[in-house]
Amino acid sequence: YCKVRNSYIYYGFNKKNLLNALLHVSQDFEYISILLSNIESKNYSLPREYVNYDILAGVGLDDILISSNNSYDKLDQFHSQKKDWLFGYLSYDLKNENEEILSNNTDNFNVENLTFFVPEFILLLKNHELEIKTYHSKKKTDRFVNAFNFSEVSRSSNQITLINRDDKKRYLEKIENIKSHIKRGDVYELNYCQEFYANNVNIFPASVFTELNESMQAPFASFLKLKDKYILSGSPERFLRKTNSQILSQPIKGTIKRGNTKLEDANLINKLKTSQKDIAENIMIVDLVRNDLSINAKKESVIVDELCEVYTFKKVHQMISSIVSEIDPDVNFCDVLKAAFPMGSMTGAPKLRAMQLIEHFESFKRGFYSGSVGYITPKGDFDFNVVIRTILYNLSTNYLSIGVGGAITMKSNPIDEYKECLIKAQPLFDVLNFQIND
Numbered sequence: 001y002c003k004v005r006n007s008y009i010y011y012g013f014n015k016k017n018l019l020n021a022l023l024h025v026s027q028d029f030e031y032i033s034i035l036l037s038n039i040e041s042k043n044y045s046l047p048r049e050y051v052n053y054d055i056l057a058g059v060g061l062d063d064i065l066i067s068s069n070n071s072y073d074k075l076d077q078f079h080s081q082k083k084d085w086l087f088g089y090l091s092y093d094l095k096n097e098n099e100e101i102l103s104n105n106t107d108n109f110n111v112e113n114l115t116f117f118v119p120e121f122i123l124l125l126k127n128h129e130l131e132i133k134t135y136h137s138k139k140k141t142d143r144f145v146n147a148f149n150f151s152e153v154s155r156s157s158n159q160i161t162l163i164n165r166d167d168k169k170r171y172l173e174k175i176e177n178i179k180s181h182i183k184r185g186d187v188y189e190l191n192y193c194q195e196f197y198a199n200n201v202n203i204f205p206a207s208v209f210t211e212l213n214e215s216m217q218a219p220f221a222s223f224l225k226l227k228d229k230y231i232l233s234g235s236p237e238r239f240l241r242k243t244n245s246q247i248l249s250q251p252i253k254g255t256i257k258r259g260n261t262k263l264e265d266a267n268l269i270n271k272l273k274t275s276q277k278d279i280a281e282n283i284m285i286v287d288l289v290r291n292d293l294s295i296n297a298k299k300e301s302v303i304v305d306e307l308c309e310v311y312t313f314k315k316v317h318q319m320i321s322s323i324v325s326e327i328d329p330d331v332n333f334c335d336v337l338k339a340a341f342p343m344g345s346m347t348g349a350p351k352l353r354a355m356q357l358i359e360h361f362e363s364f365k366r367g368f369y370s371g372s373v374g375y376i377t378p379k380g381d382f383d384f385n386v387v388i389r390t391i392l393y394n395l396s397t398n399y400l401s402i403g404v405g406g407a408i409t410m411k412s413n414p415i416d417e418y419k420e421c422l423i424k425a426q427p428l429f430d431v432l433n434f435q436i437n438d
Contacts, residue, residue: 013128051219086375201399228395277411283308
C-alpha cells in the first residue's frame with residue numbers, strides 16, 4: 001500500500017519568481033532540490049525537447065535513503081517501497097561499489113555514495129502552470145504557496161580567494177605523465193580534474209546560486225541542499241534520462257569560449273566543429289556510452305542520434321553527442337544507472353583503468369563533483385545531470401570547492417588543456433570575485 005499524492009494547479013507563475021521563492025524557502029527546510037532548465041534563454045541553441053520542465057523541485061523531507069554500500073539494491077528497495085518521487089545525488093565514489101577501487105585522496109565533504117529523499121512538496125513548472133504534488137491538504141498547500149517571497153534574493157558580495165591544489169607547474173607535469181600512460185596503451189583518454197578550494201569562508205548559498213544561474217543559464221542547473229551541504233551547479237551536461245523504455249545520454253567533449261561578435265562566434269564555432277582533437281575525444285566517449293547502454297538495451301536499439309554537434313551556451317560553445325537506446329519493460333532502472341555510472345565523459349576509456357589512474361593522479365576526492373544530481377519518478381523514469389561547472393559548499397566546516405577538468409589524449413597540449421580548464425571555471429570564479437594569477 002502506498003499513499004497517493006494530491007495534485008493542485010496554480011496559474012500565472014514564471015520561472016524567475018518561482019526560483020526566487022524557492023531559494024527563500026530553502027532557508028526554512030533542511031532538504032530541498034531545485035532543478036532548472038533555463039531552456040527559454042536566447043543565449044543558446046538547444047531545442048525545447050532537451051528538457052522536461054522549466055523548474056522541477058522537491059521541498060521538505062518525508063523520508064530519506066542514505067547509503068554507502070549495496071547502494072543500488074537499497075535504492076531499488078526504497079523506490080519499490082515508496083513508489084514516489086525521489087530527489088538526490090549519485091556521488092562519483094559510488095564507482096567504488098562497482099569496481100575494486102579505493103579513494104584515499106583529500107576529502108573535505110565526506111559524502112555518502114548516494115542520498116535520495118522523498119519530499120513533502122513536489123513542484124513542477126511548465127509554461128507558467130505550476131503543479132504541486134503533496135500529501136498535504138489544499139488548505140495547507142495554499143498556505144505554503146501564499147507564503148512565497150518573490151523578491152530578489154540578495155546579491156553576494158563575497159570575495160573568495162581560492163587555492164589551486166595543483167599549481168600550474170604541477171598540473172602541466174601531470175598531463176605529461178598521463179600522456180606517457182596513453183602512449184603505453186594503458187588508456188586512450190583520461191579525464192583529469194583539479195580542485196580550487198577555500199577554507200573558512202562564509203557564503204549565502206542562495207545568493208551565490210542566483211548569480212551563478214544568471215551568469216551561466218545552463219540547461220541542467222541545480223540547487224541541492226542536504227542539511228549542511230550544498231551543490232550549486234551550472235551544469236550544461238545531461239548524464240542519463242529514462243522516459244518509459246527509452247534511454248538518452250548526452251556526453252559533452254569539446255569546449256571553446258564565446259566570441260564578442262557574431263563573426264567571432266561563428267569562427268569559434270567552426271574552429272570547434274573542425275577540431276580533430278575534440279572530435280576524437282567526443283567519438284571515444286560516444287563509443288564508451290554505446291557500450292554502457294548496450295548492457296541493458298534491446299538488440300540493435302543503441303543509436304547515435306547526433307554526433308559531435310556544437311551547441312551554443314551563454315559563456316561557451318560545447319560539442320555534444322546524443323545516444324539513445326531501448327530497454328525491455330522488465331529492466332530495472334537501477335540496472336541502467338549502474339551500467340552507465342560514472343559517466344564516461346568524466347572518466348575516460350577504457351573506464352576501469354581510467355578510474356584507477358584518476359585516483360593515482362588527482363589530489364582530491366571528487367565526491368559530489370562529477371557525480372550526478374537528479375530525480376526519479378514513481379514509475380522509475382529519471383533524469384540526471386553531470387555535476388560540473390559547480391560550486392560545492394560545506395556549511396558546517398565553511399569549506400568551498402570547485403572542480404574542473406578535461407579529457408587528455410595523445411593530441412593534448414598541456415598548456416591548452418590548462419587554459420581550457422580556466423575557460424570552464426571562469427564563470428564560477430567571477431561569481432566569487434576571484435581572479436586567478438595565471
